[in-house]
Amino acid sequence: MIYVAICDDETSMSEHIRSVTSEFFRRKNMETIILRFSSGEELLKYDGQIDILFLDIQMKNIDGMETARKLRENKFRGFLIFITVLREMVFQSFEVQAYDYLVKPVEREQFEKTMERLCESMQNAKEAGLLIQRGHESYIISLDDIIFCEIIDRKIYLNLASDEVIDYYERIENLEARLNNWFFRCHRSYLINLRHLRSYKNSIAYMDNGGEIPVSRLRSREFSSVILKYMKSI
Numbered sequence: 001m002i003y004v005a006i007c008d009d010e011t012s013m014s015e016h017i018r019s020v021t022s023e024f025f026r027r028k029n030m031e032t033i034i035l036r037f038s039s040g041e042e043l044l045k046y047d048g049q050i051d052i053l054f055l056d057i058q059m060k061n062i063d064g065m066e067t068a069r070k071l072r073e074n075k076f077r078g079f080l081i082f083i084t085v086l087r088e089m090v091f092q093s094f095e096v097q098a099y100d101y102l103v104k105p106v107e108r109e110q111f112e113k114t115m116e117r118l119c120e121s122m123q124n125a126k127e128a129g130l131l132i133q134r135g136h137e138s139y140i141i142s143l144d145d146i147i148f149c150e151i152i153d154r155k156i157y158l159n160l161a162s163d164e165v166i167d168y169y170e171r172i173e174n175l176e177a178r179l180n181n182w183f184f185r186c187h188r189s190y191l192i193n194l195r196h197l198r199s200y201k202n203s204i205a206y207m208d209n210g211g212e213i214p215v216s217r218l219r220s221r222e223f224s225s226v227i228l229k230y231m232k233s234i
Helices: 011-027 040-045 064-073 087-096 108-127 172-178 217-233
Strands: 002-007 032-037 052-056 079-084 100-103 129-134 137-142 146-152 155-160 165-169 183-187 190-193 197-201 204-207 212-214
Touching: 002 011, 002 040, 011 032, 011 052, 011 108, 040 064, 052 064, 064 079, 064 087, 079 108, 100 108, 129 165, 146 172, 172 183, 172 190, 183 212, 183 217, 190 212, 197 217
Parallel strands: 002 032, 002 052, 052 079, 079 100
Antiparallel strands: 129 137, 146 155, 146 190, 155 165, 183 190, 197 204, 204 212
């Protein structure tokens, strides 16, 4: 399921984007839930999942750019597509990691090109990332962003390069099977990303975020071998 949100204070434009989006994903045989908001304030109050957001830049009170800043500050990770009549506004979109922009009136050919690229990006993100489920929400986490994983009381805690920690329920054995070769289970409660390993001394793996991860005695010999193999590959 893909959650799409449209935020535009023009009812006709909001309906147009809803219609072409629904048709596009129906042809792809992909299920969607499409949500519509008429203001930045209304959107910011919503705390559910959004995978793709179409956001009008020019709106009353809080405009689209300020709305986008607040969303990113609140850890919004979805694909952001601006809708605008002013091309020059687009240069500001880089600071909020906008995926693309659509110029009003949004033509079908322009929309289709953007969405085809977005679908490819979503597929690449899934292949290079970790899809996790938290209640009714799902997230794609880039494997490169994960420094180490810890399990506490049946919960996995992903420690990310952004200093964010994301927790969810999963067995560490299942998580280990889903990660690539650069992750090593150095302890029954820890998986570390070798790309973020700074040094190893006295049975402690020192990570580049300051984390100090214990390496069990039973895994220390294998760990040394894995480190050498990793160093030869980079």
